[in-house]
Amino acid sequence: MTLLAAIQVALIALRINALRSLLAILGVIFGVAAVITTVSLAEGAQEAVNDQIASLGTNTLNIRAGSENRGGRRGGAGSGTPFSSEDVDAIRRDVPVVVAASGTVQGSVTAVSDGTNWPSQILGAHPDYLDVRDWQIAEGRVFTVMENQRSDRVAVLGQTVAEELFPYGSAVGQSVRLNGQPFEVIGLLAAQGQSSFGQDQDDIVLAPISTVRQRVLGYSRPGVRDPVQSVWVKIAAGEDMDYAAEELERYLRDRRGIGPGETDDFRVANFAAFITAFRATEVVMGLLLAAAGTITLVVGGIGIMNVMLVSVTERTREIGLRLAIGARRRDIRNQFLIESILLCSAGGVLGLGLGVLMAMGVERLGPMLGVETLAIAVKPSVILIAIGASTVIGVLFGFYPAHRASRLNPIDALRHE
Amino acid sequence: MALPLIQARNLSRVYRLGGGDVHALRGIDIDIDEGEYVAVMGASGSGKSTFMNLVGALDTPTSGELTIAGERLADRSPDQLAAFRNRVVGFVFQQFNLLPRTTALDNVALPLLYRGTPAARRQARARECLEMVGLGDRMDHHPSQLSGGQQQRVAIARALANEPRLLLADEPTGALDSRTSEDVMAIFDSLNASGITIMLVTHEEDVGAHARRRVIFRDGRILEDRS
Structure with a gap:
């Protein structure tokens, strides 16, 4: 039997049990929708934060005079000898990365x-x-x-x-x-x-x-x-920020006459370090979302498996008939596998639509909750992952029921009440 | 002399159950020629259904030889048996076994789907078969919109779709009233008259009376074989 015919057979079977098909994919629909909503909102939030990080400048360093240290008594930030406009001109002139x-x-x-x-x-x-x-x-x-x-x-x-x-x-x-x-x-x-x-x-x-x-x-x-x-100061594009910060420190120590072993009386703040820390939070956040999404999808997949097993049992006579009139084991297995994949993919697509709608709803709701910057970003990669993952779920959780269906003995299956 | 369509030699089938072996068939010898109209009869447990399952390649013998349409059926894989059934045998069941919410036409075309027949040819052949059983005007009806007799005629059309050498009917009138039974039996009669080999399994005398040869089973053996 050709793949096209197999898909046809599966589609007919799904249509025969339209209501059950819909119920079966509800888990996947809501699973995918939940993932899409949360990921889109998280992406939106991340973009907003990224914009703000960009406003700090990823290649910007800030230098301040540090605390004055007079015989062990420290004077707090900015109390030390301040920099002057002349220092700034010197930095601009003498430090190559600036x-x-x-x-x-x-x-x-x-x-x-x-x-x-x-x-x-x-x-x-x-x-x-x-x-x-x-x-x-x-x-x-x-x-x-x-x-x-x-x-x-x-x-x-x-x-x-x-x-x-x-x-x-x-x-x-x-x-x-x-x-x-x-x-x-x-x-x-x-x-x-x-x-x-x-x-x-x-x-x-x-x-x-x-x-x-x-x-x-x-x-x-x-x-x-x-x-x-x-x-x-702005550092040339492509320069390593840690290196640039060290370069600047070295230059300023020299300029301010700080000998080896003496502590700096100034501080170079590197926003790149802050951004790195922020990116790490981002990764953790992403992992959490992925874990939540995976769990939701697995729950949806178990729902599919459950419904497919019930379907195989309920349709034992149908399977017996198909075997009697010449279906091979793999024809039966493929039919149920394709049914499962079609169900899950449909669930994925519907879930995607629902998820985007829900995310848009939450975005609208944002100002009412007093969150002005709530934004969504539906990335193409998210769409692909949603549909891809639901298809994989279809294969994984459809395989066992499909395999069971294909191993039925035609005589017993035909006699099944 | 041409080989008989069905040739069984010392055919046995033993079911191994928890409590011990059940000898469903105890060494059957029989020849059935092309074009015959055979009724297999007997009480329940006589072995008639087991015999039909073996002839229909739904089951394989424990011992003995079974050759159908020139092919030996021992030691074949489930998929090889499936292909054989699709090529050689047409089944009619007591419970019709039609797919629900599927048109008569699609039901009849189903065996051809597993054979890989292109869609247009499937449709044409299914139409032809439905006309043969007198349901040319019911092609788009679903089983639930058809009477029991009509459903069984759809099932017969389905059994004919792949142009089988052998039509096997297991209690084909078991779920029908006596008047409809006669209509269905009339179809079998005319199909046999057109040259199709038919083997009916039944315990009803008046159904068996339609066949030209009656084989009666008892305790896994042939008790009587009368033409």
């Missing part, structure tokens, strides 16, 4: 436009900062190196600040007072949304570091000219 670098100073600011005020954060930085953090300009432009050197009073506004101060029309070209100092708005940052910690990343004003240091915050440290609070 492609961009910016020092920053940050503080509170009150922004005022025609009668409206808005308390926000001001960030003083080098024009390189946008490149380092991969921030985009939505409108206008960023300040130049020259403007930075001249301490010009120019500012780039975050979306939130712009909306609060200039709800009507464009902010670019308007003037704004920052802690009393008049500034010209020359650009608008692209929206970044909430950070993973719930901070509004658009509630910020960006301005040249020299301007902010001198005119807005009045930030100074004794003994250091042009101090910065923090240094951000």
Whole structure:
């Protein structure tokens, strides 16, 4: 008997027992649906987190002066000799793996436009900062190196600040007072949304570091000219981040005159390490989902096996007849195996549809539950796995009943009541 | 002289059960020629069903020789027997054994499916067989939409589908009333008249009366063989 004929026979048999066929695959349908829903939601969540990780920058390092250590009494983070703009320029110039670098100073600011005020954060930085953090300009432009050197009073506004101060029309070209100092708005940052910690990343004003240091915050440290609070560097694409961090540490130890055996008075924070840790969580999460999915599918498969065994018993006479009129053992085995596979694959496809619908439902439900970032991502690989796994289930759990059917003796089978 | 269609020599079948051996057939010798119309009769337990199962290649003998249509049936695998049944034998059962919720046409075409006959030829042959049993107008009916007599006629059409050399009927009227029984027997009569060899197993005298040769079994032996 050809495969096509065998499939025909199986399809006829499934149609004969349509209701039982449907009941049989319910387990697989819900199993696959559950897997699709959870995996899609997890994927969606992961993509959201990945976006935020990307906003941290996978090739970004952050350097801060460490604690001051005066005779064993430590002064806490940032209490040591701070870095200066000159240090930043030196890093940019001398460390080969560094492609961009910016020092920053940050503080509170009150922004005022025609009668409206808005308390926000001001960030003083080098024009390189946008490149380092991969921030985009939505409108206008960023300040130049020259403007930075001249301490010009120019500012780039975050979306939130712009909306609060200039709800009507464009902010670019308007003037704004920052802690009393008049500034010209020359650009608008692209929206970044909430950070993973719930901070509004658009509630910020960006301005040249020299301007902010001198005119807005009045930030100074004794003994250091042009101090910065923090240094951000971008490492060339393809460089190993651990290596780059070591390179930078070596350079800075040398520059700050720290001898061998002495502890660093600064820290290089490597986000790559954080990301690696996060990826590990991701793997564990994936394994958990896979385990839950496997269990669900096995339960569905046992349901299929149960129904197939009942079906073989109920249809013993039919099997006897088929054997009598010339079906070989493998014809019977294939018929039941194909029935099982067709059942499971159909269950897989229906489960897939149901799963996607359920995931979409949960996505809709998200805002009502107060979770704004609930998103789904149905990957093609998930679809293939769902259908592939249900087919494999069909083979695994259909084989034993099919084998049993094929070993029946035609005489006994025909006499079966 | 042509070889008989069925030739049994010292044919025995012993069932091994828990309590000991049951001798269902104790050395049968019989020849049945092509074109014969034979009724195998006897009380239950006489061995007539065992004999029919052996002739129908549903079972293999414990000892002795059985040659059907020139083929020796001893020592064959289940699949070889299945192929033989598909080629040589047509079965009609007491309980019809039609597939439920399947049209008469598909039921009749079933043996051809296992033979690998292409779909168009299966349909044509199934149609032909249904017309032979007078059900040309019931092809798309399901068994539940047919009377008992009609169902048995579908079963006969199915037995004819693969153009068998031998038609075996096990109590073909056992589930039918006497009037319908006569209709079904009339079909067997006409099929035999057209040259098909028929072997009926029955315990009913008036069914046996249709055959031209009556073989009566008792205790695993042939008691009487009368033409």
